[in-house]
Amino acid sequence: DLPKxxxxxxxxxxxxxxxxxxxxxIWFALSLTLxxxxxxxxxxxxxxxxxxxxxxxxxxxxxxxSIISDLLFQLFxxxxxxxxxxxxxxxxxxxxxxxxxxxxxxxxxxxxFLIATSTLIQSVFPVRWAPWNLTHTGGMSGQIVHQFLSxxxxxxGAFLISLFSSLALAMWIFKWNFVSATTQNFRVWxxxxxxxxxxxxxxxxxxxxx
Numbered sequence: 554d555l556p557k558x559x560x561x562x563x564x565x566x567x568x569x570x571x572x573x574x575x576x577x578x579i580w581f582a583l584s585l586t587l588x589x590x591x592x593x594x595x596x597x598x599x600x601x602x603x604x605x606x607x608x609x610x611x612x613x614x615x616x617x618x619s620i621i622s623d624l625l626f627q628l629f630x631x632x633x634x635x636x637x638x639x640x641x642x643x644x645x646x647x648x649x650x651x652x653x654x655x656x657x658x659x660x661x662x663x664x665x666f667l668i669a670t671s672t673l674i675q676s677v678f679p680v681r682w683a684p685w686n687l688t689h690t691g692g693m694s695g696q697i698v699h700q701f702l703s704x705x706x707x708x709x710g711a712f713l714i715s716l717f718s719s720l721a722l723a724m725w726i727f728k729w730n731f732v733s734a735t736t737q738n739f740r741v742w743x744x745x746x747x748x749x750x751x752x753x754x755x756x757x758x759x760x761x762x763x
Contacts, residue, residue, distance in 0.1 A: 580640050589618065590621050626685070629667055630690045667694075672718075673716055675690055675691025702714050
């Protein structure tokens with residue numbers, strides 16, 4: 554006999570509806586918790602990079618929120634907010650039996666997207682714009698990758714590589730048909746422009762006849 558979660562074709566069956574809803578609730582709770590800890594982050598709170606003897610925290614989630622937010626900001630900078638967005642995406646998407654929800658899809662793609670976006674933020678936003686006295690707007694990961702790409706292809710090349718990498722990974726994760734949608738919209742715009750030009754030419758010819 555086949556296990557209950559394996560179909561005849563060998564693919565894993567969809568999880569029980571209640572378990573699927575519980576998993577989505579957990580992702581949503583993680584997203585909300587992370588947003589609260591990031592927004593209430595204070596560099597003066599005791600954390601893994603800041604030693605302090607005081608036991609009062611400005612972070613809404615106390616010591617755990619201070620440690621988590623400080624760690625994420627140090628690693629990924631302002632791109633840390635994308636983690637909460639990805640958690641919300643996992644909560645929104647219904648898990649199916651297809652391969653799109655494989656462990657590789659849920660693990661490596663978001664991590665690469667996070668690093669690429671951190672590098673893009675590091676390329677675009679200067680340190681003087683950084684809130685909460687962040688050392689690097691893209692965190693240590695964005696800073697390291699940006700320095701390597703700048704050494705390899707210059708500042709402009711680093712910006713373009715991080716931009717197109719972020720777009721490509723966003724298209725993969727969010728199933729976003731960016732290129733085809735943009736091309737289709739451009740074709741529609743050209744068609745409408747031709748129609749307007751033809752209508753304008755017809756009006757001009759009618760006025761000349763009059």
